Structures are given as C-alpha cells and as structure tokens.
Amino acid sequence: xxxxxxxxxxxxxxxxxxxLCTLCPRYCTIGEGQKGFCFIRENINGTLYSTxxxxxxxxxxxxxxxxxxxxxxxxxxxxxxxxxxxxxxxxFCQNWTISKAKLDExxxxxxxxxxxxxxxxxxxxxxxxxxxxxxxxxxEFVIDISRIAREEGIKSVMVTAGYIDKTARKxxxxxxxxxxxxxxxxxxxFYHKITFSHxxxxxxxxxxxxxxxxxWFEITTLLIPGENDSTDEITKMCDWIVNxxxxxxxLHFTAFHPDFKMRDKPRTPAxxxxxxxxxxxxxxxxxxxxxxxxxxxxQTTYCPNCREPLIIRDWxxxxxxxxxxxxxxxxxxxxxxxx
Numbered sequence: 029x030x031x032x033x034x035x036x037x038x039x040x041x042x043x044x045x046x047x048l049c050t051l052c053p054r055y056c057t058i059g060e061g062q063k064g065f066c067f068i069r070e071n072i073n074g075t076l077y078s079t080x081x082x083x084x085x086x087x088x089x090x091x092x093x094x095x096x097x098x099x100x101x102x103x104x105x106x107x108x109x110x111x112x113x114x115x116x117x118x119x120f121c122q123n124w125t126i127s128k129a130k131l132d133e134x135x136x137x138x139x140x141x142x143x144x145x146x147x148x149x150x151x152x153x154x155x156x157x158x159x160x161x162x163x164x165x166x167x168e169f170v171i172d173i174s175r176i177a178r179e180e181g182i183k184s185v186m187v188t189a190g191y192i193d194k195t196a197r198k199x200x201x202x203x204x205x206x207x208x209x210x211x212x213x214x215x216x217x218f219y220h221k222i223t224f225s226h227x228x229x230x231x232x233x234x235x236x237x238x239x240x241x242x243x244w245f246e247i248t249t250l251l252i253p254g255e256n257d258s259t260d261e262i263t264k265m266c267d268w269i270v271n272x273x274x275x276x277x278x279l280h281f282t283a284f285h286p287d288f289k290m291r292d293k294p295r296t297p298a299x300x301x302x303x304x305x306x307x308x309x310x311x312x313x314x315x316x317x318x319x320x321x322x323x324x325x326x327q328t329t330y331c332p333n334c335r336e337p338l339i340i341r342d343w344x345x346x347x348x349x350x351x352x353x354x355x356x357x358x359x360x361x362x363x364x365x366x367x
Contacts, residue, residue, distance in 0.1 A: 033077035036069055037168055038196045047071045051196045052115045052164055053229045066165040067113035080111035080166045082138050089151055093344040095159065095187050096280050096319050098329060099365025100206045100244050102339050103346035105153040106185065109144070110160025111169070116189050117224035118212070120252055120284060120293075141172040148182050155205070159187035167192075167200040174203035190233035191225050197233065206366065207245040208280075209234060213256040214265035222255065231268070238273045244366045246278040248319070251296050251304060253284070262304050266311035275312045276364035281305060282319035301326065315364070331356040331363065338363065 038051040049056045049064050056064035058071040068080030087109045092101060094108075114121075139147075148156050156177055158170050163186055174184035186207040192200065201207075211230060212223055219227040237245045247269065251257040269277060281304040283296035301318040305326060308316040318326035322343055329339035336358040340348040350357045354367040 033070075033072070033079045034081035034168055036076040036078040037199065038193065039069075039076040041074065045074070047074070047076045049076060050193055051167060052192050053226065054115055054191075055193075064115075065117075066115040068111060068165055078166065078168045080113060081169045082140060083111050084109045084137070084139050084144070085112055085160070086110075087147065089153060090157070091344045091346075092155065092157075092185075093327075093341060093346065095157055095185060095208050096248060096282070096317070096344075097185065097206060097208055097244075097246055097278075098280070098317055098327075098339070098341070099246065099278050099315065099363070099367070100185070101154050101183070101366060102329075102341075103349060104155065105151070106155040106157045107144075107148040107151060107153045108157040108159050110158070110163070111166045112161065113165055114161045115165050115191060115225075116162060119222050120250070141169065141176050144173050145176045145180055145182060148177070149180065153182070155183035155185050157185045157187055159185075162189050162191070164188055164192045164196075164200065167196060170200055170204075171202065178203045178205075189223075189225070190230045192229075192233060194232070194236070197236065201237075201241065201243060204243055207237065207243055209237070209245055209247055211247050211249050211265065213249070214261050214268065215256065218256055231272075235272055238277070246280065248280040248282055249304075250282050250284050251300055253294050253296060253300065255293070257296070257300050257304070259303065259307060262307045263311065266308045266313055270312045275314050277313070278315040278317065278364075279308055279313050280317045280319050281308075283321050285320070296320075298323070329363070331359060331361055333361040334359040 040048045047058045049069055054065055058064050060071050063070045070077050070079050090106050090108050092104050092106045163170050177184050183205040186204050190209040216227045219225050237243055281301050285295050305316045314332040324342045327341040328337050338350050355362050
C-alpha cells in the first residue's frame, strides 16, 4: 500500500507509537491504520502518508473572480482543482460533497504535478487554483505543482481558511503568488462551535502573509444570518483588518445559501451584504465587494481617490477594465493589486 502514496512532510513519531501531524494547528495524533481529521493523512506502518497526493477530485476552468480575487489579473482564467477531505469542520460548507468525502467515496483519479501544470498550459490559463477543499491538507502536492508552475510562468493561487502551522506554511506557500483567505467570522465562539477550529491561528496567517511574504491576498467572509453578520462583529473585524493589514487588502462579503448541516438558515439578504460593505468603507477599507449576488455596484472596483469606476463587474464577469498600467485612467492613482 505504501508504494501508492507519498510520504508526508510535517510529522513526528511519538513515544506511544502514534504519529503527531504538524501540518495544521489541529495537531492530530494518529494511530496505526488511522487517518487524521482531514481524511487524507494516514499512519501506515508507522509512517505518515499523504494519501491525497496526486488524487484530484476534478478540474474546472473558472474566471479568477470566482475565487474570489478582484485585484489579481482581473478577467483572466484559472484552472481550479481540489482533493477529498478538509482540516476544518464547517457546518455551513458549500463544497461539503468534496471536503467531507474520503478518497474512496469520491471520484478521484491520479495526476502528477507535471500533468496538472500541462493541463493549465493546454488551456492557456494564467493561474492554477488550489481550492474546493482546503489545500493546506495536500500541501506536498501544492508545493510540487507550484514549483513547476513557477518555472513555466504560471501563477499559483491558494483558496484557503488559513488554518496552517507556522512552520509548515513557509514550505507550502514558497511558490504561491496569491491567496484568498476565508476569515469565517471574527468570533472565537463561532470558529470553535461551527468550524471546529480557532480564530487566532487564522489571524496569525493573515498577518504573516501581509508582513513576511510578497504574496497578494484578499479576504472573504461568508455572511450567515444570525451567526456572524452583526454590525458589532463586522465593525470589529474591519477595524482589525485596517489596523493589522492596512486599508488596501480587498475584502469580499459573500452571500450564504443553506447547505450541509445549516439548511435551516435563510439565504443572506442583499441588505446584509450592503450593510457590511458600508461598515468596511467607514472603517477605511478601500476595496470592498459583495459576492454570490448580482450587483454591478457592489462588485466594481472604484478608484479610492476620485471614485471613478475602474473595473466594472457583474457576478464573475468583467464588463470593462479602465486601468492603465495598474493606475486610475482618470487621476493616475496606483491601485493595489497585480494587474
């Protein structure tokens, strides 16, 4: 069996014969024949294997706005894929058929890192997105693909919850060019009860991305009615972003739809998204967007200096892009991003 899988990185043998996985802050202790919380890191004969390596569950060509990224090559196409499993347990997961599946329950097939990059080249896309489930858990696969992709001039994008160990993230993100990080709430109680993880480690990843890397990143918060959409919580979150990350990190508020274990919740009203956007702008955030709804105004990039609409969008489509060399065509102000 061991020949089928790749030996994992980031683990230690314990005195009791179990394995401590050090990839994410969950720090699973895994007995012989057992898997970690994520389903795809398994103790086989005293060695930890990444059983998700080379086992994508499907590919798609998407507009990069779907990730969502609004300031990283807007209007470009991206090759998206994920594996089975996840290291969070979000009750509202919108991709639960993938993230909550074990490999033997999902329609995965084998692909080498080189084959993934060749697929991107074949379709002439600018970037590869590690997405659908959290790419943290298939970090070895991410490293090998992103290394080859960089050599081929193809960008790599992490779509992640940011729940990763401090040491491991330096390895996983070594060849990453951009990320969208889900800041699922600004409440530790929400993180603990609804995602089975913790807020502090996610905030730490955001600060690390901002202060210690050149990776372009944006933030997404899925607003769930009655759970994380209060004016007080959104205000605290936006103030934290401005004070710790600056005012030019794009922030996306997206609409929830009932799914997985939270089917009793209603869809997010447009008014809730618009209220959150207004709070962000009052806090000083220069680029705030609404998602999972049709809203040209809420999805357009405006110049923070003269308020001229620069990148006009509807849903995931770019209708017009008036940027000139990354600057406002009207007042010449530089717009944060990679264009």
